[in-house]
Amino acid sequence: MNSTPALPTATDEEALVQRLLSRDEQALRILHDRYASNLRTVIARLVRDESLAQDVLQEGLLKVWLSIASYDAQRGRLFTWMVRVCCNQAIDALRNPRHRFHSANKSLETGGAQQAHAASTFNPEHIGLRELTLRLKPRQREVIELLYFGGCTQAETAEQLGIPLPTVKTRARAALQALAQLAR
Incomplete structure (x- = not known):
């Protein structure tokens, strides 16, 4: 049947x-x-x-x-x-900034920052970046999630996380170096 x-x-x-x-x-x-x-x-x-x-x-x-x-x-x-x-x-x-970071960190409070327009040709899913980010330190991961998956600028990321812009840049650089090591 x-x-x-x-x-x-x-x-x-x-x-x-x-x-x-x-x-x-x-x-x-x-x-x-x-x-x-x-x-x-x-x-x-x-x-x-x-x-x-x-x-x-x-x-x-x-x-x-x-x-x-x-x-x-x-x-x-x-x-x-x-x-x-x-x-x-x-x-x-x-x-919507309330939902932008919904799945990665439900406890993160987001402000009213507008989403930046990311290049349409970059799709981190194609290279398995999301899986690799799970192996990063939590502070590095939250920066990468906002920058690459949330479409935020570095300034918006700093505002949303409540940290100075140089700290965002340092964490992003360290995360990218760690991802390069993990991808090898």
Whole structure:
């Protein structure tokens, strides 16, 4: 017996959208039951933190509920639109200073510093940097996490950690030297 639920047909999707537009709360439950698992998977790939992914999913579904009137079936399927809404929500969460350092150190208080624009060609995941950082000293690791994974500048890192800028530079230099040794 096949346990995989059947994909909703276009007619099912249209009916669901109409129920959402009429503010039928049961339709929101159906929407959650049908799509939440797949949406959470997409979000988790972006944020790389299960609890943040769950938060983003809930915020994304709320945004879907509140902005369902902006959905246009002529431009694509409901699921595709919801993925876009949830991905935008995930990006917003990652840009938000409260969530920027969420997975690496939940106890770290972050300020209102704006995220720096990192070069789009640098992806530390490709070289296994994240795994190597786990072997650094905690003070070095927190600096590297903010600089390379959080997208912060050295000045923003100093502000967020409450340490002088020269200390950030020293720790970053020491961490990079240690990473070079570990990578050999």
